Amino acid sequence: MSTKDTDTRPDRNFDDLAARFARTIYATPRGQLRLMALRADFADMNIALSDASVLDIGGGQGQFSLELAQQGAAVSLCDISAEMLQLARDQFAAQQLPLTVKQCALQDVAAEFPQPFDIVLNHAVLEWLEDPFAALPLLAERVKPGGWLSLMFYNLHGHQFRQLMNGRTHAPQSANPRLRDEGNAPQHPLDPDAIEQALNTLGFNVERWRGIRCVHDHMHQKIRDRIGQDAVNKADLEFGTLQPYRQFGRYVHFLARKQG
Template identity: 35%
Template sequence: MQSNTNFDGKSHAFARNIYGTTKGRIRLAVLQQDLDALLATLPDRPLRILDAGGGFGPLSQPLAALGHQVVLCDLSAEMLALAKQQVSEQGLLGQFEFIQAPIQSLRVAALGQFDLILCHAVLEWVAEQAALLASLEALLKEEGHLSLMFYNRDGLLYHSLVMGHFDYVYADLVKKRRQKLTPNWPCRPKEVAGWLADLGLVINSRSGVRVLHDYMVDKQFRLEHAEEVIAMELAHARLEPFMHLGRYIHLVAHKPRLFNCAAKQRHTTRAHTD
């Protein structure tokens, strides 16, 4: 059974409340920094990219502008309409295919496989998270990469402790009243890493998103000095211990070639028998 969250009726509020704020600018800046680092290691050719649960495509639109081909999938008709409008205004419609469907319904037989899959701020809205990751792995080419960002339960717990929200902590981080834009299923990073390992995916990099912003007591300062705050976020996103405190965690993982995995297994077996 699939249990996904549809943002129809909330799309403009989502775009405004998330991406129209310093928090959203930090998110985009950290993701862009990580994706730029990844793209610098890949062959200089057009990539097939799946933006899974991508909303209006704030990350895939810049990638399309670089010449890559994007399949943008989302449950929300409103989000996709907003994406089409923005993509059309940029003259990028030829770079996009739009699909309104659950990610879990996508099939390799229909779409083929992708060089890069983006799945940002989706996992925490899905009940069956391991199954979603398995669906993404099937759509990923060998030597392809997965850019996965998820709401960090550890960061949520730490923020709640720092802010003195002890009733929330005692309630196991479950609010009495569900907030419309608060994720339903925050993710434990170790659990997510375990699921990826079970699928044979290898994590290349980890970053924290909003490792400082949400812990700054002076809200006026962070508003008036947004550029400095963003610069500090970028400087600390991959550093220990700060990355673990991010409200979101961004992982970049790759899918090794099968023969490399087999060779590694043979090497491990020989090492145990020698």
């Protein structure tokens, strides 16, 4: 798999979609399932949060880092979208929780946050970058020895399977051309095996590998309606950590620990 294709469009800025994301993604069953999966992984791995330093890179409106702050973590957040950052400020202020905010790209994060952190979050960012694999060393440098990288990315296998189920047998790896041209489809679905190998090279061990929406996205809406969202969520959380089902998640979540 090539670490960079010939597409040279710039990294995606979501200023134009901030309000829409708040309304149509994070308040939906898909968004709630994503948060459930992240909560489960942090709990299962017994990651200490009280007084932990957290850097949320490309954190948008900070849904999950807000939950870490509620458990005692000190959160810093950066994003290239001013609109997203304002939503994050508003959410933390509503909970009377402190938040350090910087408007910057992932490529500039070392200059803005030179110190390493106990936990670094990077969720649904890599697939929007022009060169995703070039970002991994930048993320790795911000993690303390013995610290954690929480990395969530758009999964190539889940994307391809979904495309096949939608009848796009001629080009299952590519995105919907209209959505891609409008900038609303991830530019680079990523192979989890290639990401894990790159993290290993950078001195990380992947301790948790979960597929998110490995059941939800491949189940017909009529069936989801019939059995209920709670049953769908339960199945997704259960099978998301198991092979081969985790390979079909729409997203993959890695919790990787940096060797001390």
